[in-house]
Amino acid sequence: MKTIITTLMFSCLAHGAFAESKAAESLPGHYYLQGAHEVGSELLLSKDGKFQWMLSYGSVDKYAQGTWQVDKGSVLLLSTPPNENPEFRLFTEDEMRIRKPATAGIWVAIVGVPSVGPTPGVEVKFESKSGKTLTAVNAANGEAIVNMPASEEWARAGLRGVKSKKDWQWFVIPAERKKDRVAAFANKDESQARPSAFEKLQFKIEDKGLRISDPKAMPQGLYSKQ
Known part of the structure; x- marks a missing residue:
């Protein structure tokens, strides 16, 4: 019985890892925010695991860049910290x-x-x-x-x-x-002239695109791949 349970556990873990791997393969691309009034936002997920994000509303422009990964059915953006030794x-x-x-x-x-x-x-x-x-x-x-x-x-x-x-x-x-x-x-x-808008930001993976997980975070709306 113990052997069966252990086998099932490993099977579930392997299936989860495979699913995340497949998601990571299909996610790269250029996403645009939909349905947000007077707010423009773009997200570029590159195949090499890097991202670029921007948000514009009124006279305010925000930026972030760094790396992305699939984490438990979500996309996690991790901003690159400022270079301590710029030239x-x-x-x-x-x-x-x-x-x-x-x-x-x-x-x-x-x-x-x-x-x-x-x-x-x-x-x-x-x-x-x-x-x-x-x-x-x-x-x-x-x-x-x-x-x-x-x-x-x-x-x-x-x-x-x-x-x-x-x-x-x-x-x-x-x-x-x-x-x-x-x-x-x-x-x-x-990039140091454009401070990062966040250290990390999580997106839910939905059928039609990506959506910021935190309901209090801005902007709210669906990021759709073009």
Whole structure:
């Protein structure tokens, strides 16, 4: 009897695993939210296990990307955490939109993605020609600001993620930026300018598509594959 029960248990487990495997094969594709008034949303499930999700309503746009998996008859989206060690580069002069110099005695470093937005959470080390250094973490608007004596000349800047333990990425400040006391640095990870809308999100698998499992979560409606 014990052998029969054990065999049945393994059979059920195997059947469940097979069903989830078959579901995972049929799920990849591009889904669009249906029936939501003045709300647009898309979900792309790729065959390699990655996803992209977006939501737009009014002037609000939200994004998320990461990996997806089938879990007990549902699709579970797991967002990729922010990169703690992003790479940077200087803005080109064509990318610089701020032309007004900073006040004497104030140095400003702006970190973000050109034409997209700021990427906060970056530590900036300001170094003068004489070797004096000050450090600041940039704010939500992308700006890191320090007060330096007007007699000091900005020589270079080091950048790294605020949680990073890696060495600084150093940049020599161009003459024009040095004169204006304002320099901008591009974060090469564009996703950091668009914070993830969620850490994880679960969808119920229905006959005609996918639906967010949490009835309180936005948006409500069916995501239909096109």
